Amino acid sequence: MFNLSHPKLVTLAASEGYADVADFLEDHAQGSTVPAICMAPDCDHTADLEPDQRAGFCEVCGRPTMKSGLVIAGMI
Incomplete structure (x- = not known):
C-alpha cells in the first residue's frame, strides 16, 4: 500500500505543479x-536525485535528510 498523504510528499508534488x-x-x-x-x-x-535516495545531502540546511518522492510514497 502506498502512502499518498504524507505531508512532505504532498508538498513535493505541489512544488512540482501537481494537485494530485x-x-x-x-x-x-x-x-x-x-x-x-x-x-x-x-x-x-x-x-x-536518484529514485532510491533515502539520505541525500540537503544543500539548504546541510543535513543528510533528502528523500526521493518514490521512497516517501513507499514505491521503493
Whole structure:
C-alpha cells in the first residue's frame, strides 16, 4: 500500500505543479532522477536525485535528510 498523504510528499508534488500526488508519482515512476525533498521539519528544499535516495545531502540546511518522492510514497 502506498502512502499518498504524507505531508512532505504532498508538498513535493505541489512544488512540482501537481494537485494530485498520484499523478506526480505516475509521471516520475520510471525516471533515472526524480524529485526529492528534505525531510527536516524546518526545511522543504527540493532537488532531483536518484529514485532510491533515502539520505541525500540537503544543500539548504546541510543535513543528510533528502528523500526521493518514490521512497516517501513507499514505491521503493
